[in-house]
Amino acid sequence: MAITVxxxxxxxxxxxxxxxxxxxxxxxxxxxxxxxxxxTDIRVIxxxxxxxxxxxxxxxxxxxIDTQGIEHTxxxxxxxxxxxxxxxxxxxxxxxxLNVFAAFDPKIPESYRDSKFLFxxxxxxxxxxxxxxxxxxxxxxxxxxxxxxxxxHRPALLEVLKGLDIxxxxxxxxxxxxxxxxxxxxxxxxxxxxxxxxxxxHGEYGATLFHGANSATELASEPEVQGTKIFRAxxxxxxxxxxxxGAGDSFAGGFFGYLASQPQQTLEAFRRAMFYGxxxxxxxxxxxxxxxxxxxxxxEIDDRFNLFRELTHLV
Amino acid sequence: MAITVxxxxxxxxxxxxxxxxxxxxxxxxxxxxxxxxxxTDIRVIxxxxxxxxxxxxxxxxxxxIDTQGIEHTxxxxxxxxxxxxxxxxxxxxxxxxLNVFAAFDPKIPESYRDSKFLFxxxxxxxxxxxxxxxxxxxxxxxxxxxxxxxxxHRPALLEVLKGLDIxxxxxxxxxxxxxxxxxxxxxxxxxxxxxxxxxxxHGEYGATLFHGANSATELASEPEVQGTKIFRAxxxxxxxxxxxxGAGDSFAGGFFGYLASQPQQTLEAFRRAMFYGxxxxxxxxxxxxxxxxxxxxxxEIDDRFNLFRELTHLV
Numbered sequence: 001m002a003i004t005v006x007x008x009x010x011x012x013x014x015x016x017x018x019x020x021x022x023x024x025x026x027x028x029x030x031x032x033x034x035x036x037x038x039x040t041d042i043r044v045i046x047x048x049x050x051x052x053x054x055x056x057x058x059x060x061x062x063x064x065i066d067t068q069g070i071e072h073t074x075x076x077x078x079x080x081x082x083x084x085x086x087x088x089x090x091x092x093x094x095x096x097x098l099n100v101f102a103a104f105d106p107k108i109p110e111s112y113r114d115s116k117f118l119f120x121x122x123x124x125x126x127x128x129x130x131x132x133x134x135x136x137x138x139x140x141x142x143x144x145x146x147x148x149x150x151x152x153h154r155p156a157l158l159e160v161l162k163g164l165d166i167x168x169x170x171x172x173x174x175x176x177x178x179x180x181x182x183x184x185x186x187x188x189x190x191x192x193x194x195x196x197x198x199x200x201x202h203g204e205y206g207a208t209l210f211h212g213a214n215s216a217t218e219l220a221s222e223p224e225v226q227g228t229k230i231f232r233a234x235x236x237x238x239x240x241x242x243x244x245x246g247a248g249d250s251f252a253g254g255f256f257g258y259l260a261s262q263p264q265q266t267l268e269a270f271r272r273a274m275f276y277g278x279x280x281x282x283x284x285x286x287x288x289x290x291x292x293x294x295x296x297x298x299x300e301i302d303d304r305f306n307l308f309r310e311l312t313h314l315v
Numbered sequence: 316m317a318i319t320v321x322x323x324x325x326x327x328x329x330x331x332x333x334x335x336x337x338x339x340x341x342x343x344x345x346x347x348x349x350x351x352x353x354x355t356d357i358r359v360i361x362x363x364x365x366x367x368x369x370x371x372x373x374x375x376x377x378x379x380i381d382t383q384g385i386e387h388t389x390x391x392x393x394x395x396x397x398x399x400x401x402x403x404x405x406x407x408x409x410x411x412x413l414n415v416f417a418a419f420d421p422k423i424p425e426s427y428r429d430s431k432f433l434f435x436x437x438x439x440x441x442x443x444x445x446x447x448x449x450x451x452x453x454x455x456x457x458x459x460x461x462x463x464x465x466x467x468h469r470p471a472l473l474e475v476l477k478g479l480d481i482x483x484x485x486x487x488x489x490x491x492x493x494x495x496x497x498x499x500x501x502x503x504x505x506x507x508x509x510x511x512x513x514x515x516x517h518g519e520y521g522a523t524l525f526h527g528a529n530s531a532t533e534l535a536s537e538p539e540v541q542g543t544k545i546f547r548a549x550x551x552x553x554x555x556x557x558x559x560x561g562a563g564d565s566f567a568g569g570f571f572g573y574l575a576s577q578p579q580q581t582l583e584a585f586r587r588a589m590f591y592g593x594x595x596x597x598x599x600x601x602x603x604x605x606x607x608x609x610x611x612x613x614x615e616i617d618d619r620f621n622l623f624r625e626l627t628h629l630v
Contacts, residue, residue: 088496181403183519184554204498205520208552232549232627237523239499268630275629312547313628314590315583 001139003260004112005032006045006131007121007249008101009052009070010078014288015085018242024289025056027078028121028144031246034293035253035280036119037063038301039261043112045069045131049076049100059294068109075100088241089203106131113137117260120164121249122146125156132163140265142166142256144248150177158193167195168252174200183208187230197270199255199277201248206235209274233274234312236282236304243288247281250293254280254301279304316454317381318351318575319427320344321360321446322436322564323416324367324385325393329603330400333557339604340371342393343436343459346561349608350568350595351434352378353616354576358427360384360446364391364415374609383424390415403556404518421446428452432575435479436564437461440471447478455580457481457571459563465492473508482510483567489515498523502545512585514570514592516563521550524589548589549627551597551619558603562596565608569595569616587620594619 007029013022033042043066048056052072060067078101082091106127118135120128120143128143143164149157150173161167167190171183177193178186183200190198191212198210211229255277262269279301286292322344328337348357358381363371367387375382393416397406421442433450435443435458443458458479464472465488476482482505486498492508493501498515505513506527513525526544570592577584594616601607 182554182556184552202520205517230552230626232552234547234549234627237499237545237547239497241497271629309629311545312549314586314624 001116001260002041002043002112002114003036003117003119003256004043004045004069004108004115004135004138005029005036005119005121006106006127007032007119007123008078009044009046009048009056010080010101011051012245012289013079013081013095014243014245015083016088016241016243016288017085018240019288021243021288023079024291025059026080026246026289028123028246028249030060030290031249031284031293032119032121032253032256033060033065034063034290035250035284036257036260037065037253038280038296038298039254039257039276040117042066042257043069043109043115045106045108045112047071047073047100047104049073052077059290063294066112069107069112071107073100077101082245084244088244091245108134116140117142117256119143119252119256120160121252122149125149125153125160128160129156129163132160140165140259142168142252144168144252145173147173147176161190162194164195166197166199166256168199168201168248168255170201170203170248174198199274201251201281202235203244203247204235204237206233206278207251207274208232209270211270231271231274233271233278234308235278236308236311238282238285241285244285245289246293247284250284251277251281254278275305275308276301278308316431316575317356317358317427317429318432318434318571319358319360319384319423319430319450319453320347320351320434320436321421321442322347322434322438323393324359324361324363324371325395325416326366327560327604328394328396328410329558329560330398331403331556331558331603332400333555334603336558336603338394339606340374341395341561341604343438343561343564345375345605346564346599346608347434347436347568347571348375348380349378349605350565350599351572351575352380352568353595353611353613354569354572354591355432357381357572358384358424358430360421360423360427362386362388362415362419364388367392374605378609381427384422384427386422388415388418392416397560399559403559406560423449431455432457432571434458434567434571435475436567437464440464440468440475443475444471444478447475455480455574457483457567459483459567460488462488462491476505477509479510481512481514481571483514483516483563483570485516485518485563489513514589516566516596517550518559518562519550519552521548521593522566522589523547524585526585546586546589548586548593549623550593551623551626553597553600556600559600561605561608562599565599566592566596569593590620590623591616593623
């Protein structure tokens with residue numbers, strides 16, 4: 001079933017040990033959409049400037065992504081420049097130009113309103129909440145955030161968390177949000193803030209799923225660790241990480257895209273979704289920007305899913 | 316089949332956020348032996364001082380660990396003092412007193428010489444090699460090392476690596492040994508130094524097994540990642556890490572103890588050994604020193620093994 005996603009569509013200039021690329025098509029909504037498009041129909045809400053042309057539009061359209069909700073305005077698109085020269089796990093930001101994104105006021109096309117799945121990518125929590133409130137009939141809402149909103153916009157973020165079924169963040173963000181350096185304790189504290197399920201991404205070490213007591217899934221048989229129901233999915237150790245930009249958004253796209261493609265969001269669907277998230281995150285790192293995500297096949301995705309299973313499963 | 320282990324038997328004074336303990340029984344050979352004793356017969360080679368008395372002896376004997384090879388000499392046992400107040404993943408050393416360990420010259424009792432498995436715990440590579448050479452008929456040799464030997468005793472360490480079937484080290488050590496920050500590339504470089512199999516421990520994120528081209532196991536069906544045959548095992552996210560001291564040695568004990576208990580060291584035995592390693596590492600962290608390792612049952616171990624499987628396996 002269709003997912004509506006709200007977030008950034010942007011240009012990124014990226015430098016990594018593998019080289020440098022100027023003004024790649026990027027942004028959280030772009031990575032999420034391309035990744036999720038291999039699983040289900042995607043509808044995007046974003047804002048772009050005059051530098052977003054037919055070629056960029058075609059990247060979305062060639063994946064059957066609905067771009068009616070991408071607003072075109074005067075000015076330049078959101079631009080980010082960063083490098084990973086010393087540490088592939090953490091970007092060093094050199095420049096951020098919000099441009100048209102500074103005045104972003106998400107508008108939801110009428111044709112998007114029957115979406116049963118909503119993804120709130122990493123943007124101002126005030127905007128996340130505004131979109132959430134305009135789509136009261138969605139079945140499942142997932143969202144992302146980052147250290148900036150956690151530190152400096154906490155009250156607005158806490159309002160968003162109350163309305164989330166699933167929060168996807170990384171280790172550092174989870175620990176910062178909870179004010180606790182122990183992963184299990186931090187997860188429990190975050191679940192107490194509202195999300196029914198928490199996915200904590202560990203970069204090259206995979207991701208952990210924590211289901212809260214009020215999770216929508218059938219949890220009777222889920223293994224418990226000290227009272228918390230969890231599942232852990234691996235990541236693929238990559239010989240060469242060309243560009244980690246967007247790996248987290250691609251994980252979210254694979255995870256939520258797969259969930260939305262299933263008739264029911266059962267426990268087993270959540271577990272498989274964790275694997276698909278890891279698969280899409282690993283593909284994203286193999287080339288610069290969204291290059292790899294643009295040209296996958298479902299067979300390549302399922303082959304890697306099976307590889308991940310073999311890599312981690314006992315007979 | 317019996318494992319002979321050579322390494323330190325020591326006293327540790329440990330401070331963690333959970334509290335402080337003075338002079339716990341510790342040392343790599345102690346953690347390894349206790350952990351491995353749940354799987355097979357263990358024979359220890361070590362040196363202790365006059366402060367090692369009947370009570371300490373009984374800890375070993377109550378687990379049927381052969382202590383004939385523990386030499387008692389005049390002086391005090393190896394002593395280490397450290398804390399984990401800021402970072403549970405990295406000990407801060409406050410004091411190291413080698414004491415009787417400074418003149419350690421491992422002597423192998425005649426009754427140990429039919430051991431088919433040998434574990435060279437983290438000690439001076441010159442001593443590791445000396446023990447290895449005195450036991451030419453072992454079937455499988457595994458070993459550990461640390462940053463100090465990698466940095467300052469590289470030539471001696473390289474000699475040891477040539478004679479190892481399995482090397483067990485952590486991420487930092489693997490990357491330092493290879494001079495490469497990419498895990499897959501580092502693993503390949505380490506395998507080129509001699510070990511047929513490399514186990515890289517990731518602390519709370521589990522561990523990865525890399526089989527080299529000359530691995531002793533039947534590898535035909537092992538999944539490959541860019542030409543390297545790998546397997547990844549999870550770690551249990553713990554709500555409270557009381558004391559991480561010895562977790563790596565306990566992992567090694569569970570891993571190698573399980574392998575030695577099997578009639579053949581097949582691929583599947585290696586994979587299950589990875590899980591048993593993670594299981595024993597997680598138990599070790601639950602109490603100070605070797606407290607938890609002293610009082611386990613095989614049923615508790617197998618229950619946690621099954622929990623780890625459920626935690627990570629798709630249906």
